[in-house]
Amino acid sequence: xxxxxxxxxxxxxxxxxxxxxxxxxxxxxxxxxxxxxxxxxxxxxxxxxxxxxxxxxxxxxxxxxxxxxxxxxxxxxxxxxxxxxxxxxxxxxxxxxxxxxxxxxxxxxxxxxxxxxxxxxxxxxxxxxxxxxxxxxxxxxxxxxxxxxxxxxxxxxxxxxxxxxxxxxxxxxxxxxxxxxxxxxxxxxxxxxxxxxxxxxxxxxxxxxxxxxxxxxxxxxxxxxxxxxxxxxxxxxxxxxxxxxxxxxxxxxxxxxxxxxxxxxxxxxxxxxxxxxxxxxxxxxxxxxxxxxxxxxxxxxxxxxxxxxxxxxxxxxxxxxxxxxxxxxxxxxxxxxxxxxxxxxxxxxxxxxxxxxxxxxxxxxxxxxxxxxxxxxxxxxxxxxxxxxxxxxxxxxxxxxxxxxxxxxxxxxxxxxxxxxxxxxxxxxxxxxxxxxxxxxxx
Numbered sequence: 001x002x003x004x005x006x007x008x009x010x011x012x013x014x015x016x017x018x019x020x021x022x023x024x025x026x027x028x029x030x031x032x033x034x035x036x037x038x039x040x041x042x043x044x045x046x047x048x049x050x051x052x053x054x055x056x057x058x059x060x061x062x063x064x065x066x067x068x069x070x071x072x073x074x075x076x077x078x079x080x081x082x083x084x085x086x087x088x089x090x091x092x093x094x095x096x097x098x099x100x101x102x103x104x105x106x107x108x109x110x111x112x113x114x115x116x117x118x119x120x121x122x123x124x125x126x127x128x129x130x131x132x133x134x135x136x137x138x139x140x141x142x143x144x145x146x147x148x149x150x151x152x153x154x155x156x157x158x159x160x161x162x163x164x165x166x167x168x169x170x171x172x173x174x175x176x177x178x179x180x181x182x183x184x185x186x187x188x189x190x191x192x193x194x195x196x197x198x199x200x201x202x203x204x205x206x207x208x209x210x211x212x213x214x215x216x217x218x219x220x221x222x223x224x225x226x227x228x229x230x231x232x233x234x235x236x237x238x239x240x241x242x243x244x245x246x247x248x249x250x251x252x253x254x255x256x257x258x259x260x261x262x263x264x265x266x267x268x269x270x271x272x273x274x275x276x277x278x279x280x281x282x283x284x285x286x287x288x289x290x291x292x293x294x295x296x297x298x299x300x301x302x303x304x305x306x307x308x309x310x311x312x313x314x315x316x317x318x319x320x321x322x323x324x325x326x327x328x329x330x331x332x333x334x335x336x337x338x339x340x341x342x343x344x345x346x347x348x349x350x351x352x353x354x355x356x357x358x359x360x361x362x363x364x365x366x367x368x369x370x371x372x373x374x375x376x377x378x379x380x381x382x383x384x385x386x387x388x389x390x391x392x393x394x395x396x397x398x399x400x401x402x403x404x405x406x407x408x409x410x411x412x413x414x415x416x417x418x419x420x421x422x423x424x425x426x427x428x429x430x431x432x433x434x435x436x437x438x439x440x441x442x443x
Contacts, residue, residue: 044069044431047274049292050284050406051075051263052084053245056252057416058284058405061424063259066431072278073256076267079249083286086378087413088305088327088334089190089243090316091177092198093170093211094411096161096385161385163210169418171214176417177241190247194328196316197221199235199363204320207234215240229317229363240316243413244329268292271393275400280430282403282423286381289406295387298407300379302343304352306335306360308370317363322410324359326367333370335360339410341382348375383407388419390426401430 044066048059051073059071079085180191199221212218221235229235253263268274271292274281289295310333318325327334338352353375361367387407393400405423408415 042068042435044280044434045278046071046280046282046427046431047278048073048282048284049075049268049271049274050286050288051078051249052082052284052286052412053087053243053249053252053416054084054286054405054408054412054420055282055284056249056256057420058282058423059256059261060252060259061417061420062282062427063256063261065421065424066428069427069431071256071259071261072264073253073261074264074266074268074274076265078263078265079253080246082245082249083378083380084245084249084412086303086305086376087245088325088329088336089245089248089413090194090318090325090327091170091174091215091241091243091414092318093166093209093414094322094409095163095210096166096409096411166415167210167214169415169422170211172418172421173413173415174214174241177243181241185251188247189251190244190330192242192330193239194242194316195237195239196318197225197229197235197237198318198320199226199229199232200320201232203234209236212236212238231362242316242327242329245413271402272395272400275398279434280401280403280427282405282427284405284423286406287379289381289387289404293387293391293402293404293406295383295407298381298383299342300344301382301409302338302340302345302377303336303380303410304338304348304356304375304377306353306356307332307374307376308335308367309333309372310367310370312366313364319359319363324356324363326360326364332372332374333367335367344379346377346379348377380410381407381412382409386415386419388422388426390430401434403427403430 046062046066046069048055048062048071055073055075059073062069063071177191180186180189181193186192193216195217207220216239218236218238221237225237226232226235257263268285268288269291271281271283283289283292285292287298287300289298310328313326313328313333316325316327318327323337323339325334325336327336335356337356353373357367357373383406385407387404389404391402391404393402403423403426405419408419
């Protein structure tokens with residue numbers, strides 16, 4: 001994998017709005033001279049790898065929250081050729097494993113010439129930093145020096161995200177998009193409110209999901225409403241937001257360029273290719289992190305959807321399992337879907353399409369009259385939990401701070417702004433460390 005999600009190219013070509021390079025795998029010298037010739041010496045050079053909704057939103061947040069920095073987006077694919085462009089974009093959170101606290105910290109991986117791999121808890125940091133561990137009472141803070149060892153914390157804890165954190169990410173994303181929906185930018189950004197129903201064939205264990213007080217007008221469906229769905233016994237009615245990425249991603253790109261950022265079309269096969277042209281790298285490469293971060297925990301979950309013309313459909317309908325859904329948008333209605341773990345196939349499957357249409361017509365019989373059916377396929381980047389963490393790469397005495405921000409699975413759009421804000425805060429910590437004389441000498 002390269003620096004972005006895999007997704008079949010759509011018809012047509014993208015206008016040449018990005019810089020393209022033919023530098024060798026290790027040569028960013030010409031790029032460095034071109035882009036940073038006039039920058040102040042204390043400007044932090046930040047590269048964001050990946051141009052889906054996670055990468056672009058992270059770049060915008062960094063530009064807003066981190067002073068005196070330059071931001072460059074680097075990816076081999078930009079909109080409309082990303083996985084985010086396939087996503088239906090409905091803000092209904094995917095629940096990540098959240099019953100164990102999530103460790104968060106800064107660690108060094110030994111590289112070439114750095115000696116044998118140490119155990120996870122005995123790796124040493126090259127900086128004086130803080131190790132933060134969330135617990136029920138709040139954040140436990142462990143200060144340590146560059147020659148001290150980390151507190152002994154199970155790495156398995158990194159695979160879990162507390163429910164309160166997931167709710168915060170969703171609330172921050174909802175508030176961000178709600179503000180856009182209520183502005184003159186709503187049309188250009190592709191963000192609008194939509195009401196509908198989530199229905200269940202049996203009463204769920206949690207009748208009130210953790211996000212119920214974030215969406216608008218959440219309530220239990222009435223018996224009269226449930227008559228529309230005779231195979232279902234329980235339902236929830238609410239209003240949420242729809243974020244249509246074919247419009248939203250260009251809108252984000254415009255803001256990045258407006259703040260002085262750059263777009264670079266380039267495949268990255270090794271994060272070290274970005275050294276020394278950049279001071280900090282933010283890895284938003286999704287499935288590309290299997291190669292770029294050596295993360296074997298991330299894997300594809302294939303999603304196939306249909307985009308149809310059915311303008312009479314105005315309310316969303318979602319089966320509680322999340323597998324079958326009808327999401328109306330501004331230009332088409334999205335019908336879904338599939339959830340095929342470990343499947344890398346990007347070609348539409350005719351049998352999948354027939355099954356999707358059959359399931360959706362069972363929920364909304366009027367869809368038998370839908371026309372102009374188009375098939376779309378994307379690979380969701382799944383892992384046990386979102387990886388939102390700083391790592392200091394080390395090789396031959398060199399140091400490269402990397403902020404990892406990937407692994408959102410099917411929930412990326414629902415929490416993208418909240419996790420981007422957290423990633424920007426991690427970048428800010430790295431920039432502060434770089435500007436601290438003692439820490440800078442270590443780097």
